[in-house]
Amino acid sequence: MSQERVDRVFHGDGEVKPFEFNENVAHVFDDMAERSIPWYREVQRMVTTLGVTFFKPGSRIYDLGCSTGTTMALLAQAFEERGVDDYRLMGVDNSEPMCREAREKLGKSPASPDRWTVDCNDLESYPIENASVVVMNYTLQFVDPLAREELMGKIYRGLNHNGVLLISDKTQQSHTDTSRIFMDNYYHMKRQNGYSEMEISRKREALENVLIPYTVEEEKELFRQSGFEAVDLFFTWFNFSSFICMKKG
Numbered sequence: 001m002s003q004e005r006v007d008r009v010f011h012g013d014g015e016v017k018p019f020e021f022n023e024n025v026a027h028v029f030d031d032m033a034e035r036s037i038p039w040y041r042e043v044q045r046m047v048t049t050l051g052v053t054f055f056k057p058g059s060r061i062y063d064l065g066c067s068t069g070t071t072m073a074l075l076a077q078a079f080e081e082r083g084v085d086d087y088r089l090m091g092v093d094n095s096e097p098m099c100r101e102a103r104e105k106l107g108k109s110p111a112s113p114d115r116w117t118v119d120c121n122d123l124e125s126y127p128i129e130n131a132s133v134v135v136m137n138y139t140l141q142f143v144d145p146l147a148r149e150e151l152m153g154k155i156y157r158g159l160n161h162n163g164v165l166l167i168s169d170k171t172q173q174s175h176t177d178t179s180r181i182f183m184d185n186y187y188h189m190k191r192q193n194g195y196s197e198m199e200i201s202r203k204r205e206a207l208e209n210v211l212i213p214y215t216v217e218e219e220k221e222l223f224r225q226s227g228f229e230a231v232d233l234f235f236t237w238f239n240f241s242s243f244i245c246m247k248k249g
């Protein structure tokens with residue numbers, strides 16, 4: 001990792017503004033994700049394995065909130081290694097700097113350009129169709145809670161029979177004691193990954209009212225209400241969880 005790509009977004013002491021996925025964040029996002037999201041690489045590995053397992057020839061794989069295209073590049077690599085040549089990866093993100101980074105990363109991947117697209121678009125207006133796999137990692141938490149139900153319904157309708165939604169989010173706990181203990185562990189992890197107290201506290205302030213987490217129960221309820229017949233956790237670490245939601249109907 002070049003020093004220039006190290007996350008120092010909250011290093012200074014200027015005014016803390018609401019968090020945005022702007023140019024500065026996109027430039028260092030890969031480092032930010034690895035140091036701020038617990039078991040980031042392992043979750044990516046699990047999503048790649050599950051994506052390959054559930055992919056059906058001729059269908060599409062979507063990555064909603066694809067950021068710098070890390071998941072898409074891993075999926076592309078996995079398909080190429082297996083000699084799969086009829087996959088189609090559809091990335092979408094409403095941050096132009098993120099989309100630029102994603103296109104650059106995928107351009108360097110073994111996938112030919114006709115295997116993937118990255119659209120700079122809002123999830124609310126983005127069509128989803130003929131999908132066997134939809135990935136949505138750490139993005140629902142940034143969607144307006146009032147728009148979450150409609151978005152989940154659209155994902156369900158866009159999936160084919162036996163298709164899956166693989167979705168990860170930061171979660172909120174239902175009890176204050178567990179909430180405090182989980183947060184303590186989370187901030188401990190961030191300190192271990194080199195963030196200072198000041199950076200941790202400034203980022204927490206910037207994310208207030210921008211990242212709105214649900215509890216694991218609320219997320220499961222949302223997925224079930226949207227139609228998903230089989231909803232299970234495939235990974236959890238304190239205040240972070242990943243779910244697999246299957247469309248059986």
Ligand SMILES: C[S@@+](CC[C@H](N)C(=O)[O-])C[C@H]1O[C@@H](n2cnc3c(N)ncnc32)[C@H](O)[C@@H]1O
Nearest residue numbers: 021065067093094095098122123137138139142
């Ligand atoms: C935490 S990042 C996702 C990380 C990425 N999925 C990964 O695993 O590396 C959230 C992303 O969602 C995008 N995003 C947030 N709200 C969005 C919306 N309504 N429509 C499209 N993209 C959105 C942001 O621009 C950002 O790149």
